[in-house]
Amino acid sequence: MNRSHDHEMAVTLTQGDRSRRAFVATLRSHVLQRMAGELRQHFEGTVGPEHAKSGAPLETPEAIHEAMKVEFPFKAYSSVRTAAQEMVFDVVSDAVDRELEMLNEKAAQPAKTGTLRLDPSLQLPKSVTGIDVHLSPGSYHVEHAEADVSAGAVYDNSIDVFAFGQFGKQHNDIGSTLSNYLRLKFPDFTPASILDCGCTIGHNTLPWAETYPDAEITAIDVAAPVLRYAHARAESMGVAAHFKQMDATSMAFGDEQFDVVFSSMFMHELPLKHLHQYLKEAFRVLKPGGILWQMELPPMNAMPNYENFCMNWDTYYNNEPYYGTFRRQDYQQLLIDAGFSADQFVEATMPRYTFIGEEAFGEAIEDGNTFDTLTGRMDPKGTRWYGFGAWKR
Amino acid sequence: MTTRRIPRKRRGQRHQFFDADGVDEVLSCVLRLTSEVSALSERLYLTERALEDQGMNVASAIESYQLSEADESVLSAERQRLIETVLAQLGASSEGAESIEDDLSVGS
Ligand SMILES: C[S@@+](CC[C@H](N)C(=O)[O-])C[C@H]1O[C@@H](n2cnc3c(N)ncnc32)[C@H](O)[C@@H]1O
Numbered sequence: 001m002n003r004s005h006d007h008e009m010a011v012t013l014t015q016g017d018r019s020r021r022a023f024v025a026t027l028r029s030h031v032l033q034r035m036a037g038e039l040r041q042h043f044e045g046t047v048g049p050e051h052a053k054s055g056a057p058l059e060t061p062e063a064i065h066e067a068m069k070v071e072f073p074f075k076a077y078s079s080v081r082t083a084a085q086e087m088v089f090d091v092v093s094d095a096v097d098r099e100l101e102m103l104n105e106k107a108a109q110p111a112k113t114g115t116l117r118l119d120p121s122l123q124l125p126k127s128v129t130g131i132d133v134h135l136s137p138g139s140y141h142v143e144h145a146e147a148d149v150s151a152g153a154v155y156d157n158s159i160d161v162f163a164f165g166q167f168g169k170q171h172n173d174i175g176s177t178l179s180n181y182l183r184l185k186f187p188d189f190t191p192a193s194i195l196d197c198g199c200t201i202g203h204n205t206l207p208w209a210e211t212y213p214d215a216e217i218t219a220i221d222v223a224a225p226v227l228r229y230a231h232a233r234a235e236s237m238g239v240a241a242h243f244k245q246m247d248a249t250s251m252a253f254g255d256e257q258f259d260v261v262f263s264s265m266f267m268h269e270l271p272l273k274h275l276h277q278y279l280k281e282a283f284r285v286l287k288p289g290g291i292l293w294q295m296e297l298p299p300m301n302a303m304p305n306y307e308n309f310c311m312n313w314d315t316y317y318n319n320e321p322y323y324g325t326f327r328r329q330d331y332q333q334l335l336i337d338a339g340f341s342a343d344q345f346v347e348a349t350m351p352r353y354t355f356i357g358e359e360a361f362g363e364a365i366e367d368g369n370t371f372d373t374l375t376g377r378m379d380p381k382g383t384r385w386y387g388f389g390a391w392k393r
Numbered sequence: 394m395t396t397r398r399i400p401r402k403r404r405g406q407r408h409q410f411f412d413a414d415g416v417d418e419v420l421s422c423v424l425r426l427t428s429e430v431s432a433l434s435e436r437l438y439l440t441e442r443a444l445e446d447q448g449m450n451v452a453s454a455i456e457s458y459q460l461s462e463a464d465e466s467v468l469s470a471e472r473q474r475l476i477e478t479v480l481a482q483l484g485a486s487s488e489g490a491e492s493i494e495d496d497l498s499v500g501s
Contacts, residue, residue: 015439019432027424075410082408083421083482087428090481093399100398132403144398154399317408 004095004157005170008106008236009229011095011153020091025164027084033379035077036310042073043306061300061308065316068309078317085135085162085318092157096150107149107232113240116231118224122245127271128222131319140200140223152201152229159203166383167203168354174264174295175204177353177361177385179211182260182291184362191215191259195285197248197278198266202230204295206239208260218258220246249277256287262389264295268326275326279338286392292340293389298349298376300327307373331388340390347388349375401481421482429475 002018003010013021047067051058058064068074096103124141133139136154144150159171167173175196182189192215196205199219209217217240221227224245231243246252248266261282267275282292300308308327315324332345349369353361373379376386410417444451460468 015436016432019435020428023428023431027428078408079410079417079420080424082410082417083424086403086421086482087425090401090425090478091428093397093401097397097399132405135403137400137403142400150399319403319405 004160007233009103009149009153009156009233011099011103011157013095017091017095020094021161024084024087024091025161027080028088028162029164029380031077031081031084035073035080039068039073039077040306042071043068047071059305061305061312064305064309065312078313081313082135082317088158088161089136089154092161093154096153096157100145100148100150100153103149103153103229104145104147106236107228108147109232109235111231111235113238114231114234115242116227117242117244118227119245120224122222122247124222125247125249125274127269127274127322131321133269134314134318134320140221140226143225147228148225149229149232151223151225152227152233155226156201156203156229156233164380166380168352170206171203172207173352173354174385176207176211177350178204178262178264178293178295178387179208180353180358180361181348181350181365181387182293183211185365189259189291191290193258193287194218194260195220195253195258195262197261197263197282198269199230199243200226202234202241202243204264205230205241206234206237209239209241215259217241218244220244220248220251222247249274249281251281251285253285255284257285259287259290260293261286261290262293262295265297267294268297268320268323270326271322272325272329275322275329275334276337279334283339283392288392291346291389291391292335293346293387294331295385295387296331296376297323297327298371298386299329299331301330302371303375304373307375311376335388335390339392341393344391344393345388346390347386349384349386351382351384407482418482422479425479425481429478 002013002015004013043064048058051067058067128139128141131139136158138144138151138154140151140155142151156171159167163171168176191212194208194212194215194217196202196208196217196219199205199221200223202219205217205219208215219230219241221230221243222245227243227245231241234241234243244252248263249270267278270278279292286292297311303311311327312324314320315322331347332342335345336342347369348365349371351361351364356364370384372384374382375384377383407417411420441451
C-alpha cells in the first residue's frame, strides 16, 4: 500500500490518487516554470518595450499588472494557475475524506511526549474565517466531524502537490533552514525555549527540536483542526512539542518567556493592524537577549519590479488579501514600532538547508544576502528563503 | 452522488480572466478532465505491465468481455465521480457564509 507520508497520520493512496496528485504537481510546475517563463518573455520582448517606445515605461509592479492583465498570455497563465490551485485541494481531499474517521481516532489517542491544549472559547479572527485563504475550501479552521483533523490532513497532503517537493521531504525545510542558520551564525546562543506562531501542522516547528535538542518547543495557531493534526503528527514522529490554540495578537503567555519567537509564512496572512499587535506581543513574550525571527516573503523594496508584479498575483487572485500590504511595509520599521531597537535589526537570505547540507549551507550563509529571481520563490533551480528579525536587548 | 464531506469548492466568486463568460470555467473543466485521462492511462499502462509480467496478453480478452450487473454498477459510480470532478467549478458556491474578502482587502 502506498502511504502519503512516513508518519502515522499519513493516508493510504490509491493508484488513482497518486496519478492525480502527480498530474496536478506537474501542472503547477508547468504553470510556475514554463508558462511564467513565457509570460516574462512576452513582457520583456513585447509589452515592456512597446510601452517604453510610446513614452510610458512600466516602472511599478502595479503599472506592469495593468498593462499585462489585458494580454492573452497573462489571462491564460492566470486562468490555468487558478484552476491548478483549486485542483491541489480537490485531489488531496479524496484520500482524506475516505480515512477521516480513522485519522480523527488516531489523533484522539493519548499523548506520549508533547501536549495539545485547545481553547474552544477562542474568538477566531475574521481574517481566517472570512475567506478561504489561498483558495482552500474551509481554510484552516472548518470542521467536518467531531474533533476533526481533516483541515490539517488536507494541508499536509496539499504541500507535496502545491510545492512539488520544494519544501523538503518532511515539508520542514524552512524551519530546518532557519534553526540551523541561527545555530551556525550564533554558536553561543543556545535557546532553552522556542515559540512558533501560526504553526499550522507544525511542519516547520519540529525541526527546531532536532537543531536544539534541549529546548522546549511551543507552537500556537488559532485553528483547532490543524493543531490536532500537528500534535498527532509530532507524537507519531516522536518529537516533543506543545501545541496551543491561541491568537498570536494576544497571547496568553507571561512576559519574557521565550528565547526565540519565530514564524514562517505567517505575517503575510495578517491584516496590518494585527501584524502590529502580533509584533508587540512577540516583543513582550521574548526574553531579553532573545531573538525574534520571521521567515517571509521578501519586501517589495528589495525586489525588482517584475518580481513584485509576479508576487502580487497572489494578493489579487489567490485570496491572499494582506500579502501586498505586508510586502509594502518597511520591515525594520515594523519591528521598531513593536519595541525593538533599530540597530538590532537582522535580515538574511538563506539557501535551503535540507537540500544542500551542512557544509555548503555553512559556506553560503557567510556570503551575505542576495535578492534575485530565486529569493522567496519556489524554484527547483535553488530557492533562497528570506527572513528578518531583531534581538531584544 | 458520492459522499464528500470536505467541500471542494471555495466560497466566493472565481476570478474571471478571459473576457467571455465561462471560458475560465471551461478551461478548468478541461484541465480536470486531462487529469482524469492521465490517471486512467497510467492505470491502463500499469495493468498491461502487470499482466505482461504474468505472461498474459489481454487485448483480445477485453474485446469479448461481457459486463455483469456488478461491473455495470462499478463503472456507473466511476462515471458519476468523473463527471462531478470535471464539472466541479460549474455548480453554485458551496454552502456557508458569503465571502467577505472584498471588505478585508484593505487590511483593516
Ligand atoms: C500560511 S499558514 C503558516 C504556515 C506555516 N507556519 C509554515 O511554515 O508553512 C498561516 C497560519 O496562521 C494561522 N493564523 C492566522 N491568524 C492567526 C493569529 N492571529 N494567531 C495565530 N495563528 C493565526 C492560520 O490558522 C494558519 O494556520
